[in-house]
Amino acid sequence: MNSSGGIEYTTVRELRGPLAVVGGLSGIGWDEDVRITLASGEVRHGVVLDADRDLAVVQVLEGTSGMDPSGVRAAFSGGPLRVPVGTDWLGRVCNGRGDPLDGGPPVFGSHHAEVGGAPVNPVRREPPSEPVLTGVGAVDTLTTLARGQKLPVFSTAGLPHLELAAQIAAQSTTSGAAFSVVFAGMGLTHADAAFVRDALEERSAAGELVLLLNTADDPVIERILTPRIALTVAEHLAFTGGRHVLVVMSDMTMYAEALREVSAARGEIPARRAYPGYLYSDLASLYERCGRIRGRPGSVTVLPVLTMPAGDITHPVPDLTGYITEGQIVLSPETHARGVYPPLDALSSLSRLMRKGAGPGRTREDHLDVAAQLLAAVARARQVRDLADLVGRAALSPTDRRYLDFEETFLRDFVDQRSDAPRDLDTALERAWRALLVLPRGQLSMLPARLLDAHGAKDLADPDGEVPR
Incomplete structure (x- = not known):
């Protein structure tokens, strides 16, 4: 028996890349959290990608390198991945699945919460109001971000979208309750990850930042977990801790690519441009976790950053994101070529909730x-x-x-x-x-x-x- 009281299975039938096929099972469901123990005592973690009859396909987060099928024990938790939540996350730098990268101890919390989360109930949703000021003059003036809003940044390869995302995470402020930032980096190069850590070092040292960094050579399933862990941490800080929380997620296109890869591993029928048919609902399950809840303190504001392949705004990721979110900040290659930072395309950018967060009594009369x-x-x-x-x-x-x-x-x-x-x-x-x-x-x-x-x-x-x- 494992520590949680579940059965450990030793019938690992096949190892294929990052996947392990486990047999002889019953009652196993998709997205279930799996604890994998090697013969050496090393512990790895996995997620059930597919379950059929007595078989389960498990994506091993750390990969299957060095695993001997005959000496592997897999314990299924009976539910999805849960992470500790609380203020212990503030000031920490972790990888995409929440393991420390800053040399500190594991993150502990008062209790655990499922990373899947749930959208805010529309009946209890409070309309966004009051501004989150990013410290970027053009953004604050022309596309003011309201507390509880979801406002994406659309960019293309070669533009300084990561620099802008880090700048907003480092500089953003709001009035009222305590303010915190959760930054989720997905598919970053090691150079980009180092840049983000340096840019956000001051805010992290002040205990106002949670930093989750998933690099390009990390497992793709971890890339799918990263924004979910970030939002789970943010929700607790906001709705239980009474903080106003800004969640910056970059790059959502890398997240969608990971989702496409996992969908292919599951053998699902591809849809538009080989993305899974549920890409819209999957993105919505992330974006709709922001907002304000009536009767609860705090707010969660989401700023997703995504790159448009070949600058195509009709690509599935920006296209579907635009349907779900409340406006967009668009970066322009032409403005960037003129040496202007940030290279904002003012006429293509829009904040649909700007009037909720700007004007008399909120920012300035004019x-x-x-x-x-x-x-x-x-x-x-x-x-x-x-x-x-x-x-x-x-x-x-x-x-x-x-x-x-x-x-x-x-x-x-x-x-x-x-x-x-x-x-x-x-x-x-x-x-x-x-x-x-x-x-x-x-x-x-x-x-x-x-x-x-x-x-x-x-x-x-x-x-x-x-x-x-």
């Missing part, structure tokens, strides 16, 4: 008006730039030339910022005003006259209406 005017001006500036490419700048009207000046100021003064220098919202909004005042007053029709007067907006014909510097 916030929503300034954001709307900025987007309108950026849209017009793009049209003017296309026209200038055809006819030349000299053929443009004076107002159109001001739009080109606005676009440059918008990118260089408002969007561009150092990754290690947080920008508070007041500073970001003042920079936004500086960009808008490049335009003639008559073009700023979305801003109230009293705000224009307060900031000294001038008409194009005004002899003193010079471009603000």
